[in-house]
Structure formats: C-alpha cells, structure tokens
Amino acid sequence: MSTTTTAPSAGTATQAAPSTGMRFTGWAANYIDERTSASTAVKTLGRKIFPDHWSFMLGEVALYSFIVILISGTFLTFFFDPSMTEVEYSGSYVPLQGIPMSVAYHTALDISFEIRGGLLMRQVHHWAALLFVASVALHMLRVFFTGAFRKPRELNWVIGFLLFVMAMALGFTGYSLPDDMLSGNGLRIIDGMIKGIPVVGAWISYLFFGDEFPGTQIIQRLYILHIMLLPAITIALIGVHMLLLIVNKHTQFAAPGRTNDNVVGAPVMPTFAAKAGGFFFIVFGFIVLIASLFTINPIWNYGPYDPSPVSAGTQPDWYIGWADGALRLMPPNLDWVIFGYTLPMGVLIPTVVMLVFLALIAVYPFLEAWVTGDKREHHIAERPRNAPVRTGIGAAAVVFYCGLWAAASSDLIATHFRVTLEGVIHTLQFITVVGPFIAYWITKRVCLALQRKDREMALHGFETGRIVRLPGGEYIEVHEQLDDYERWKLVAHDEYQPLMIRPDDNGRITVRQRVRAGLSRWFFEDRVAPVTQREIEAQKH
Amino acid sequence: MAITSPASPRRSGRRHPLATAALLIVGLLATGGAYALATSTATAETTAHTAEMVEEGGKLFAANCASCHGILADGTAAGPSLIGVGALAVDFQVGTGRMPMAASGPQAEVKPVQFSQEQIDAMGAWVAELAPGPAIPAERYFAGDGDVANGAELFRINCAMCHNVAGAGGALTEGKYAPGLANIDPIHVYGAMVTGPQNMPVFSDMNLTPEEKNDVISYLRYIDENPSVGGFDLGSLGPVSEGLFIWIFGLGGLVAVTVWLTAKSN
C-alpha cells in the first residue's frame, strides 16, 4: 500500500495483503483525506459516545421527519405551480370539472389525481410536517422536564426554540399553498389579525397580500418563503443545534457509574450510527405507511378558494390550533376606541398573550438560572420529580397550551360529546385561566410525594408483599433492601438551598435581591433531601 | 305543584304520544322490515292522495302528533303549526325518525323510524289536505344523476358552512348541530332543502331550482360512492382528527419504537 504510507494523516496502513475492494477503499480514503483532512473529523467524531434512553431519540424523530419533508417536498416542487392565475379545472376529479380555480390549486389537484405517487408524496409531506412539529414539541418538553436546558445548554435551548417557531412558520406557509377553500379561509384569518395591528395593520395587510385580500400574489410569496427562505434558515439552525450538541455532549440520566464528568453509552461508529441510521429508515417507513393508509388534507373536498363559502369545522393544522383557540376564547365586544382610532382587543389580547408565552419559553433557562443562582455545568438529566417547581411550571404551561389547543376544536368537541358550543367555550376559558394554577399545585405535590416515596424506597427498600407473623403475634410486611445500583438512581440528585439575602458592597439590600431571594425560596423550599450515607447506616443498625 | 305554570299542561300532554309511540314500536317490530321495503318503492306513487289515505292519516295524526301540534294541526306551545308544511315535511320528519320526538332537547334527533311508509304517506296526505304545501317531488328531482360539479359548487356555497364540505356535519349554537350527510335517502335530502326543518334555512325552488337540488343530491351521492382516494378519511373532520392521529398513533408509535430501540437486547 504505497499510497497510504506516503500520506502522513491517513492513519496506519494495513499490513496484510488487501483485497481489491479494500485497496480501492484505501485509495479513496486517502484521496479524500489528502484534500479534506477527513480523518481528523473521523478521529474526533467516530467514537463519540451517545447515551441511550428512549427520550433522547425524540430530537432524532424531528430531524428525520424534517429530512423526509425535504425529500417529499422536492418531489412536489417539480409538479406544483404557485401561480394564482385563474384557469378552468380540466382534470379527472369529476366534482370540480369546469370550475374556475387558481393554477396553484389545479396543479395541487393534478399532483393528487394525475401523477402516480403524487398523492402519496403529498400525504407523506403533510403527515411528516405534522409529525415534525409534534416531535419538536415533545423533544422540547423532554428537555424542559429533565432540566437539560441548564448550563451549558441554554443557548442550544434558544436555538431549539427558534426551530420550533420555524417549524410552525414552515407548516403554516405550506398549509396555505394549495389555495383551496380551507387554506384560503386560514389566510383570511391571518389577514384579519394583521389588520388588527394598531396604526399600520391595514397597510401591512395591503403590502403582504400585494393588493386587497386575497390579491394574486400571496401564494407565490408564501411559496418562496416555504421552499427557500424558511428551509434555509431551518437547516442552518439545525446545523448549529447539532454542532452545539457535539460540543456540549449529550446529557445522561443518573445511573451507576455515570457522573457529571463522563458520558456513558454507545460509540457513533458502529453501534450508534447503525441505530440512528436504521431509525431514520424506520421513521421514514412509518410516515410512508401512514400516508399510504390515511388521507390527509383532502383538498379536493374543499374546492377552490372563494371568499363566500366556508366549511363547518374550519380549523388550522394542529400546531396553529392554539392560536386559533386563543382567538375563540375571547369574550365579545372588546373593540376599544381611543381618539377615534380602534384597537380590536379581541384580536390583540390573544396575540400579545401568545407572544409573551413564546418569549417566556425562550428565556426560561435564563430566568431559572437567575433564580437558582446555579452556575455549574449540568450534564445529568434531572428526573422531573426532583425539581418539583420546574415540573409544576411545565405542567401549568402544558395545561395552558392544551386549553387553547382544545378551544380550536370547540365545535367538534360540542358535536362529539353532545354538549353546547357555548358550554365548551366557557369551560375552556376557565381551564386556560385557572387550570395552570391547579396543574402547578397538583404537579408539585405529586413530585414531592414521589420524592418521599423514593426516600422511603432508598431507606427501607421495597415492599415484597410477603406478610410475616412475628412470634409475638404481630404481622409485618417484609421489605427488601435495594442493592447499591438500584438505590443510586434514587439518591443521585443534588440537594439545594435557596439563595440567601446578603447586603451588597454598600451594605444595602436591594429590592432586586429580595425578589431574587424570594423566588429562590419558592423554587427550592419544599425539596426533599436525598438519603445520605449516615441515614442508611442508621437504618441498618 | 300548586302553581299552574304554563308548562305543566304541556308536560302532561307529552306523555301521551310517547306511550302511544312505545306501543307502536312494539307493533312495528312485529311487522318486521316493512319499512325497509316500503321506502324504495312507495315514494313515486305518493302524490296521489286517496280519501282513504287522508282518513287513515287523520287517525294516525290524532293518535301520535296531535298532543303537541294540536288536534287541528294548528300548533300548541309544545309544537309548531303544521298547516301548509306539506306532505314533504311529514315525509322528512317522520321518515327520518325525528318525529315523534322522544324528548325535548335542543333539536329533534334521528331515531329508528316508527311508522311504515304507508302510514307516513297517509299522515302526509292528511297534512297536505289542510293547506297546500311542498309535496313529494317527481323522482327525477332526487335521482342523483345530475351535474356533480354544479352540485358540489352549490353545496359549498349553500350547505358546507353547516354540514361541512365532506358532509361530516358540524356544530350550531346552544347544543344544536347540523347532522352528517353520509348515506342519507335522497328524498330526505330533498325534503330538508325544501322544507327547512328546525333551524335549517328553507331553500325554496326559487333559491335552488329542483334541478339544482338534484345536482346537490348527485354530489352527495358521489361522495357516498367514492371513498377518499387517500385512504381512510378519519371521519372527514379535517385538521383536528389529523392532529390527534399524528400525536396518538404517529408519535405514540414512534415512541414505542424508540423504547424498543434503546432497550437492552436479551
């Protein structure tokens, strides 16, 4: 192997007589490495360790469904024409024959009815989009509830948050493209919300649509955003997200031998690569299976966009549902007129509430770090019960979000459960406003109870269900002690104390400090300390 | 109760038809599937009302309907006047089981039909005798062989806002709803359009011509006969059922896969 020996960075040359295939591989590897220094990358990344836990795969589901979206979406662009020029339908779907419609809708129908595999790709694309946003959301929840956003991963949390926003934006722009009645009414709602913006609303709407609503531009504009700008930003963000993942290394759950200073798991090559690569094919196959069996967005039912008709059950895709629900929950008659100018608070309040909610999600890691004063690096994913207040906050946010989300299907809830529409709305108004507090309180209590149960288990072992009668006639249930490995999971977490108020250099105690100390007390006060060695010993004797 | 509220005579009056209806159900169950056979054949000849039919219908009406609608069918506090509603309204209301109502609620529900088609026609004939009203149309107006594309467009403009574009139904105010339209007997679709039952607006022949109504019926028939090309339609409920599906079965299934993926092999 003369070629490899001359290359200083190509690694050790094989000594045994190589086969033709091996010789070619060696030649190719050397060729590439001499031009790219690829061996350095393989050396750094090839044996990187990834810990195993099912919840660590959720981000992969998101990444893979995004790749599926890119693949299926590329196929669709070859057949889709985003023009809003009006034509008469001449395809094979009988109930639309002779109906005037935009070229965009016509080509979307052609993809469904004339091109073999076109409908499949459309359904793959749409199902993958729904799965993408859902898996991003679930991945975020996992990261939140395990505290995996703590230092040094706060910035990656923010990037992940931006990806969530991008996912919603990509979804919405795509949902509007077929220019059918459902997506047109969705755009009309967006138009209505834009017009409600103080001072410039009417103008922004006019510029956005290029004319009075709906104009003849909007589909092309959304198309460019959907297939070029937004995917480019998303891909860039995913790149940074993955890069920071490599720099920070993955978190792991506490387990025997795992510490804050190591990472235990399978190396990228070969085990993790095989698993993750295989998982990509599974996710892809699973999406194709769904797409071949289940209809999604049957655009042919809705007909071309026309401002006059509308369908019962007009809803956006699930990830925009919470915004639609927020609009539905507002009480009537909230236009404020100030100096003759009108503020439609029925639209503005939900918009502001949603923006604040999103902003809180984005900055949560920084808020928590400030409240706890914790500046250490954390690489052990916390069990949700060991951070009761955070878990409670998360549960409150989930209830709030789900309340809004459910409101988007208020009409379907009413018909399917045979209740009144008004009753559903009033109930959900209550759930969205009061529910988060109840959810916070219950969750925190449940977490504390679980922590106490863990203590109990660590100290006394688990109940065996075996009842023994003692010589004195007393009955006891035999407890069996955990071994050291089993116990570790229950005692591995840190113990925390709230921040204390301390005078600053001038001997003063600022309001800021008082607030911070108060919040810190709230965050930590009820924590149950992990079992200590001394307690275990005391228990034994 | 000592106080006589205006509602109390209504309530006592309502028990009467219910009891009769219950008896009738027993009787009809004994006669078996007469209804199923009758619906398909009887409609064409119903326009001719014989005196016998009218008399028979009057008796049935007095026994089953009069307590709410009044013995002269001029309406009471419990039920509207039926003068001028025509045989078509009777065919729709009784033929879909909505009448007699089982209980007062936001709206009359579809129930098992309690009368044979002959009996329904007889009641229809009697009601039609009271004053002219919409009659059972000629069969060509609900044959479902019209212009599907025109029907689909009319359906989207006039019907979809309540019944949903795929005819899946939808919610109205205060617990009322627009029912789903899958596999409905075309004469009942026609009847609903012409008579505007309950809160449904009336679509008279001046609004939608009988031919246009046939087009709408043709479109509904098309959706009945052609299931969604994309596969199972998840109830045609649109994005809500799609979202629930992807969360529960899509993501749920993949989470199950991740558990398998990360579990230690035996």
Next chain:
Amino acid sequence: MADIHDDRDEAVAPSTEVATVDDHSAAAPATAVVRADRIPNPGFPPHRPRVTDLDPKKEKQAERTISALFLLSIVGSVLAVVAYFAFPIDQANPGSVRLNNLFLGLGITLALLGVGIGAVHWSKALMHSHEEVEMRHPTRGSDESRTKAVEIFSQANKESGFTRRSLVRNTLIGAVAVTPIPAVVMFRDLAGDDDPVALLKQTMWDEGVRLCRDPSGTPIRAADVTIGSAFHVIPEGLAELEYHRIEEKAKAAVLLMRLPVDELNEDPAKADWSYDGIVAYSKICTHVGCPVALYEQQTHHLLCPCHQSQFDVANHCEVIFGPAARPLPQLPITVDDEGFLVARSDFRDPVGPTFWEINR
C-alpha cells in the same frame, strides 16, 4: 476519551463527582449543598451478556433474521416499482388513485422498514454491547486559549485602533446600522399606490345594484325569498368582473334572509333598510373575516364557523357570543320596479375585521 471495555474498572471515583460549588457570583452564595456523607456512586454494574454473546446458534439466527429483513426491503422496493406500473391511474376511475397510493406506499414502506429494522436489530443483537465511557471537560476554553484569545483581540485593537479612534468606530457602527434601511424602503412596492384604508371602506354595492345569487349571478325577486330562506348573495355584475372579482367578492358577499316581520326588532332609524322582513347583512365576520353563514332560521342567530361568534339577525346582527366586537354591517335594501331586490346604497359601516382607522 477513556474507553473502558471492562466495565467496572476506572469507574469514576466518588471523589470526582462532588459538585463544584458555585463561586462566580458574590450575590449568590452556594445553592448546591454537598454533604460529606453523600451516598457514593457505586460504579458500573456488572455487564450482562446477551443471548447472542453466549449462544453461537442465536447469533447465527440473528444474522439470518437481519439479512432476511434486508432482503425483504429489496422485495419492497421491487414491489413499489411493480405497483407503480401495475396500478396506473385511470382518469375515469377515482378508485385507481386510491389503489396506486396504497400499493406504491406499502411497497416503499416495506423497503424502508426492512432497512431500518434490520440495521437496528444488527446494532442491538450483534454489535459490541459494552457501554463505553468518554470524559467530559468544562465547556469553556482552557485558560491558555482564553489568554491567547484576549491577546489576539487586544493586538487587533492595537493594530486597528478600534477603541482609540472612536470617531472612526462610531461612524462605522452608524453606517452599518443604516445600510438595511434601503431594503426596508424597497418593500414599499409589494403593493400598489392605492390607500388601503379607503379601499377597505367601500364595496361594489351602490344605489340600485341588484342582489344576485351566488354563484350564478341571477337577480333575486323579493317574492322568491320565502320566510325562513337564506340566500347567498353577490352584487349584480360581480360574476362578470374580469379583474378583481375575488377581491370584490371578499368584501361584498352578503347573506339575505327573510324573517316574520313581527320577529324583527328594528331600530326605527333603520326601519327602511329591510323589505317586508327581508334583511341583508354582510357575510364577512367583523372578527377576522371568515364568512358568517350558519343561519338558524328559528332562533335567527348567525354563527361563524371559524371562531364561533354569534350574531342576532332579529336585532341588527348584534354580537351575542364569541370574540367579535361589531355587529355585521347591514346592507340597506329595497325593491325596484320589476320586483327585484336592490341595494339602497353601499354598506354604511365598513365590512370585515376591525382595523385602526375603521371609525375615522
């Protein structure tokens, strides 16, 4: 990176996992309590071999299963290609689209799942199963590289005079901050020169414009509108518009209803806006613009299917439920010489969603 192929050795000693106490903030004293008697990390548990590690037969079996899955995948790919041609789309038969979608999809599914499940099974059953350990290092750069970075910055500063030449620096910052402004201006021509506010306040309706059926455009006689009827209405001439048809329809769509006259509570000032119980209201929701078309002929309520705003037709469409704030604008109507319904004027209030200048 420390590879530990034998599990238990080099398991990190308890001493290394003592939490580093926070010491960066003067205002924030330690929050993590490190107890001296904390239970130590027991180190790695013994490795549990898999059946494939112990039993060569099982290993062979797993190997066969995996290759079978990969072969199945090949079969799936072939089936997908076969399905593509065997289930062509027949224009006359929509069911053919369904079959094409189903079988092409199932073939591809098989092809993908075969590869995926096979690869995962390979990694789980046959690949090296010992867990490995990699050490973490603090994310921050080493002190050495930080010092070097600071040096580079200060050298760059010295060589450029970035802090010293404050005029140059500040003007640069200002210049760069201003450069995007032309881009903002250039978005002005996203739309034409009209004033959108004025456009929003006018529709095609005008005195004498006939009310016509949507979509046919045939005019409606008052006598056609029986009690309980709901007509979906467009202005005369809209159906024939060559330009801006949809934009005009988006503002001019009207719902026409006839109520029993005694059930209509009309404002005396608007009593002549209706004709014998026939009323016409804008169909565009004043909330965010969905078509409000769910008319209940007995309760006289109009429901919007998008956000459930409810309007009472008997009381000038005032809002009785839901997020809308303004009543639906009423179109004043009357009847012309030939008995056709005509508008008496445009809407007196702007139609559609509320906007900033709506009351000006």
